[in-house]
Amino acid sequence: MSASLSAPARTRRRSRQIRIRWTMFGFVVPALIVYLAMVIVPSLQSIQLSFTNWDGIADDYDYVGFANYTDMLTSGRFWNAVKNTLLLGIGSAIIINAISLGMALLLDRLVHLQGLFRTAVYLPALVSAFIVATIWKYLLNYNFGFVNTFLRDVGVPDAARDWLGDSDIVVWVILFIVCFTLGGNTTLIYLANLQSVPQELLEAARIDGAGKIQVFLNVTWPMIAGGVTINVTLALIAGWTIFDQVMVLTSGGPGFVSETMAFFIYKVGFGEYRAGFGSAAAVVLFLVVLISSAATNGYMRKREIQA
């Protein structure tokens, strides 16, 4: 068709397409400017600040080379935050996905009241992490909280613990609360994936004599591989950047024991007037998130192709 157009017509068409593109670009520009100004430029500036001793308040600072990075890497506090972040990131990704997949399978089989149960499962995800954490803080209070009061009332007072003050368990308690908060979204994504699995494939497998587990492993699981990739990646990123729950529940304590990378960055950058040091930690966290997300995504995508 285009071959039949004359040269001037082709030129007009080409110039029209260019104008349309520029117009479309014009519509994107405002959002792009805001995004560049609010996200990209500050992020790049963090790299520069990570080589300074800026306190975050004063106008001036000195360049200190890699001192912030060496201080950080030799700090036990930093490695404790890394350990917690890895535990919460990987732990929440595994637990959330396992429970959410199981929950989605149950919901998928429900004949009656599926909407009600779906809403019930999703409800915690509708409330902000800050509010959920605040509610849990009251529930888990050692002296006045519902959990310990219940345990004492039912005759097992020894089971009452300082859930948010016991350094041996506090990170696991945070992990539980994170899973509780993030599970709703993950369940819904799995449910949507399960409901899009072609029924004829499932029926064909059953006719061929496959049991429930075989149907799940050989048909359902490969078909929801895309959902698994998305959910694992999202859960990992959410785990790496956990902040609200730590801030509300423990403020990183007792001592430094429940600090995560994101909280550590906030604490040293804002609370201890070491914005340069905090920026260095932020750069490291960025690299951790980038590399782990890319690696996970790459592996999961490969699995999808094989499936």
Add this chain to the structure above:
Amino acid sequence: MRFAMTRPGARRTLAVVATAGIAALTLAGCSGSDDNAGSDGDKTSIRFLYATGDETWNSAVDAIVTAFNEQSETTEVKLDPLPAGSDYATAMKTMDATGNWPAIVDMRDTVTYINAGKLAPIPTEVTSLLSDDAYGAAEDGNVYTVPYSALNGELGMNIVYNKDYFEENGLIVPETYDDFIALLDAIKANGDEPLATAAGEVWPSDQLWKPLAAPYFAEYSDEGGFWNAVVDGSASIEDLREPLQELLDITNDYVLTGWQSTADAQTTTLLVNGQAIMATSSAGLGRLNDINKVDPDFNAGMFIIPAKDGTLNVLKNSVTGDTAGGLAISAQAQEDGDEYDAAVEFLEYFYSVDGANILEEQGWLAPNITDADQVTHNTSIPGSEDFFGLLESPKLTWYQNDSSSASFSAFNTFFRQTRIEMQDGQITLDEAIEKAQTEFDKTVDSAS
């Protein structure tokens, strides 16, 4: 459409206008409308940032701001409270980082902000309302903070207790440190929990530590304070081994379980409910007022943990330096001009006799104003006689311990967390001392 196709110039113009319009709308949306500050009708509206947490202080601020707004024809003060439980200094800095700095600020880490040019000098119209020893000039000769309460130093950092329980069990207020330990033992022997304390918000961990460390800090009072002595090498964190050991022993043997996650305000409830016989406090008269609000029938008393020789060592207020708190006017308000004038007008009211009486009515100890003799002190709060009695005690000794380093606040936060680690058994006393010294050398000493 056809017309437009033949008018590329017009279309370009339309595209540019549309883009500009969207950009303007987007940026307008981003900037938002700040209805918390600026001109509000005929009045200049300013914000007052302060830390909540202590109910008496909350009600005092609310009362004086309400009274001021009712009588002022030119200014309206809006409260900008940062909620209890948050790390106020951190939240304050976060607010500064957003460029959203209020006109009046309840300051922390003062020197850092003075050095950064974030504070405006407070004019003589305000300072002339205060007694001369209630404020001090910074190195540049300007006054940047003025006190929000009476200069009773850390007299409010003490122990509140159940007076009825003491009377029923024949217990008396301790006169020496050994008496204090004997008191703890006696309560424990009765099968009761001797002491509630809090570390859920990190900063209340000072409430037990500082009275224990006071005798050791006081030794350096005439030499510029303990922390400056650590900088010049004549002292070290190792010198705090004994009070750290005392802190550890008291925590292990006498403190109510769950202190690691207990919030400061909850210790009042623990005391009133009888879950502990004594509780640590840093709010002084305010804590007694809070107890009275929670349970008007509760018979509360107050004492300071004495030194081994019976001395009551109390840190004197710092009117300059990084630990000097107080109210400040922001440089951002000064740039505005009208906001600065409004802030000055509010402070003039704050330090008037009317203002002082409003604060006292709420149970707050008004700042030391020049017309202090016209202020009516509130002695109706049960237990307040103990507080005022401490001021008259012959054993009361004031000491000073101002760090001249702007980096001290950063170390102080770290030191608190390190002590909590030690109290919690995560690290040993030796490790705590080493860790604190290393951090001090890295942050304070190197900066000095």
